[in-house]
Amino acid sequence: MIWSSEDVARDVVRRQGAGMSAVRVAQAAVRERETAEELRSPRLVERDVLASDPEELAEAWVARHAEWRRVQALMEASGWSVYEPERDSTGSVWAAERAVRRERALAAHAAHVERRHAAADEVQAKVWGAAGPGRLLRQAAARAGLTPSEVLAQLAGRVVVGEDCAVSVAPFIPSR
Structure with a gap:
């Protein structure tokens, strides 16, 4: 599941914000500005300083700053000294x-x-048989009121593999 940068910011602020004061908002603003400056820095491109995508990093800090501002406005409007x-x-x-x-x-x-x-655990196969066995399979299926694929599925369900890897099927009558 992928969260937007706003979702991540809301989650981070909610987790880290308990007991938060206005100082955190100022810190977020500083970090947002620093990240934007790093993004525009030519040395960043030349040396690949940041391991993560600088645009994503800048977007994340913009979203966090917006969330911190929302929380600060809520705190001021509600008269809270700390964020709860x-x-x-x-x-x-x-x-x-x-x-x-x-x-x-x-x-x-x-x-x-x-x-x-x-x-x-399932096996799906396409079977191409000669005309003679194909005709016999269609006849057996018609008598049982089944499709040839259903008869083949019943046949596959009765397969026995011996110790020598020989594959065999005991005679059976296809049925619904």
Whole structure:
């Protein structure tokens, strides 16, 4: 699951912001400016100083700064001396939405993994047979009210592999 830079910023501020004062907002502004300057720096391009993408880094700090400003405005409007995430109704709604999206993504991933595991045990094959055996297979399928593919699936389900790797199938009558 990929979160936007705003989602990441909201999560970071919510986790790190408990007990936050206005000093944190000033620190975020300084870091945002420094990151933007690094992004424009020619030495950055020449030496590949940053391991991460500088544009992503700058975007992340812009989003964090915006979130810190929102929290600061909330604190001033509410008269709080420190930030308490559980009292932040907007932040709590966003956190709940992120948790729901995360749970859905985890459930979808688990279902995908389960389908892949189940599919790993399945074998699908296209069978090209000679006209004679093909005609006999179609006749047996028609008598049983099945398709030739269904008869072949029943045949494959009865395969026995011997110790010498010989493959055999005991005689059977296809049925629904």
